[in-house]
Amino acid sequence: MGVSIGAIIGAWLCKEGHTEETVIRLRDLARTVHKGLSANRANLRDFWGAWRLISLAQRRSFIEETLAMKGLMFHELSVPLNIAATRLLPPGRVIFGDDLNQSVTEAILASTAFPSHPPVRVANAYYWDGGLTGNLPVSEAVKRGSRVILVVNLGPPFRRGRGKGREVLWRVCQDMYRVSSLREIAGARAQGATVLEVSSAGIESHGLFSFERLDMIEEEGYKATRRVLPALQHAFEPISGPQGGTGGS
Numbered sequence: 279m280g281v282s283i284g285a286i287i288g289a290w291l292c293k294e295g296h297t298e299e300t301v302i303r304l305r306d307l308a309r310t311v312h313k314g315l316s317a318n319r320a321n322l323r324d325f326w327g328a329w330r331l332i333s334l335a336q337r338r339s340f341i342e343e344t345l346a347m348k349g350l351m352f353h354e355l356s357v358p359l360n361i362a363a364t365r366l367l368p369p370g371r372v373i374f375g376d377d378l379n380q381s382v383t384e385a386i387l388a389s390t391a392f393p394s395h396p397p398v399r400v401a402n403a404y405y406w407d408g409g410l411t412g413n414l415p416v417s418e419a420v421k422r423g424s425r426v427i428l429v430v431n432l433g434p435p436f437r438r439g440r441g442k443g444r445e446v447l448w449r450v451c452q453d454m455y456r457v458s459s460l461r462e463i464a465g466a467r468a469q470g471a472t473v474l475e476v477s478s479a480g481i482e483s484h485g486l487f488s489f490e491r492l493d494m495i496e497e498e499g500y501k502a503t504r505r506v507l508p509a510l511q512h513a514f515e516p517i518s519g520p521q522g523g524t525g526g527s
Contacts, residue, residue, distance in 0.1 A: 279419050281408040284430065285361045285389040289382050290345055292357040307344065308492055334398060337390060341383050352385075353378035360422065362408035362415045363388035366397055371411040373418050414459045416466040416473060426513045427466060428506070431459060431477040452482070472513045478502040 280288030287304065294300045342348035352359065352375045360375040363385065374385035388398045388405035397404040408415075414429050463473045478498040484491055 279360045279362065279415055280389065281362045281413050281415060282390050282392075284413075284432075285386045285408065286341070286345075288359055288361070289347065289350075289355070289386055292355040292359040293347065293350065293382075295356055305492070305496070310344070334387065334391070334395060337387060338383070341386055347383050347386075350382040351378065352380050352382055355382070360418065361385040361389050362411070362418065363391070363400075363405040364408055364410040366404045366406065371408070371415065371418070372403070372405065373415070376422075412458045412462055413455065414462050416462040416471075420466045420469050420471050425471050426510070427471055427473045428510060429459075429463070429473060429475050431475055432481055474506045474509055474513065476502045476506055 280286070290304060291300060294303070358375070359382075360373050361382075363372050363374065364370070365372045372388075374380050374388070384398075384400045388400050389408040391398040391405055392407045393410070397406050399405075414431065416427055416429060419427050463475065466473050476499075478501070480498040481495055481502075484495065
């Protein structure tokens, strides 16, 4: 289940497979994006400035050409994937991928349409970023049969700023994000699902667009993941064996 930038990463992994080579290529792609943004804007700390550079045309080119996903349909992925986006009218969350004949590219464009740009039209509806209706659509994973769910919590998309104004904005966004996430997680657990959360205070304070600190972010991600691996292994023990198991999203 991918949302916003997670939809891009999820689609790439589900297309190429989760191998060491795939991770290396993702790292190279992140560095390529960083160089491209640096060429247009010296200061990547400004979240809004960075997103203004990522227009619909630029995102489409990146997904279709750089990631080689042009014409890719959900039924062609090697691993099942769902992508969440926010529909304008009627307002609410929409999940792409249940219909395997839908376009992966169009779903990603809808899920990554940040409100600093016009909404993206898919079929007869308009969409904005999936994060507007929650960055952790755990409830949707439960609806689709997932019983063990690993969620990757990256926090607000922009870095924690200096100065009272930016600090207040960051804290408000952080609190809203956490309330939404906790509500989703609590609802899934109430339905009997095991939900494990990967999070890092270091990543949350720097934001998703701190590509210039990619090595630090990657290391923080590994540390956060290692902390939940024992619990993840334990969660699968009762459901593994000759009868097979179940997968998480």
